[in-house]
Amino acid sequence: xxxxxxxxxxxxxxxxxxxxxxxxxxxxxxxxxxxxxxxxxxxxxxxxxxxxxxxxxxxxxxxxxxxxxxxxxxxxxxxxxxxxxxxxxxxxxxxxxxxxxxxxxxxxxxxxxxxxxxxxxxxxxxxxxxxxxxxxxxxxxxxxxxxxxxx
Numbered sequence: 001x002x003x004x005x006x007x008x009x010x011x012x013x014x015x016x017x018x019x020x021x022x023x024x025x026x027x028x029x030x031x032x033x034x035x036x037x038x039x040x041x042x043x044x045x046x047x048x049x050x051x052x053x054x055x056x057x058x059x060x061x062x063x064x065x066x067x068x069x070x071x072x073x074x075x076x077x078x079x080x081x082x083x084x085x086x087x088x089x090x091x092x093x094x095x096x097x098x099x100x101x102x103x104x105x106x107x108x109x110x111x112x113x114x115x116x117x118x119x120x121x122x123x124x125x126x127x128x129x130x131x132x133x134x135x136x137x138x139x140x141x142x143x144x145x146x147x148x149x150x151x
Contacts, residue, residue, distance in 0.1 A: 002101070002145045009138045009147060010094045010127060013052050017090050018107065020048045021083040027058045027072040029083075031105070031113060033091060034131075051131050054105060057124035059117045062086070065110050086111055094127075101140050103127065 013033060020032035034051030041047045061071035062082050069085070070078040089107035096103055102115045103125050115125040126139040129149075136149030 003096070005147070006096050006101070006138065006145055009129065012129065012131065013091050013094050013105075013127070015090055016050075016052060017088055018086050019050055019088075021086055022047065023079065024055070024057075027060075028055065029060060029072075030055050031086070049130060051129075053128040053130070054103070054113070055126045055128070056103075056113075056115045059119065059124065060113065060115050063112045063114065069111070071116070085109065086113070096145075098123075101145055 016033040018031055018033055019036050020030075022030050022032075024030055031054045032048055032050030033053065036048040036050055038046045039049040056072075058072050062069045070082045086107060086109070089109040089111065091105055092108055093106040094103070100117070100123055102117065102123050104112055104114045106112050115123050117123040122140045122142070124140075126137050128135060128137045134149055136147060138145055138147050140146075
């Protein structure tokens with residue numbers, strides 16, 4: 001049931017271009033897909049947000065065909081150049097993997113963004129859908145994959 005729930009929620013991400021990547025607090029990253037619009041952040045500044053977004057709080061990595069290009073524990077000086085390589089590529093697949101659901105986004109440039117929790121607890125990612133009148137999301141909670149907001 002969880003796979004079907006995730007697939008139904010995530011399927012609109014397929015084909016959307018990755019338009020913006022930004023760093024949140026600590027090593028959190030946000031990937032913004034599709035058409036961008038400006039949204040107000042908690043600190044009062046403006047931030048582009050996509051039709052769909054992926055937030056990975058920590059423990060993530062970005063792979064190309066043959067290696068890990070960078071991750072949440074890499075030298076942060078590597079991040080901007082690797083983030084730039086992702087921009088403009090389209091989502092080819094999005095899936096969960098593992099007993100505790102991690103997320104993988106495969107892109108048209110043969111790069112992949114993966115959550116990869118290495119701390120106690122649960123994987124720390126959320127996929128947001130902002131295409132409708134109200135934002136909704138799917139994330140990992142104690143009871144498994146959970147959808148929040150209104151769909």
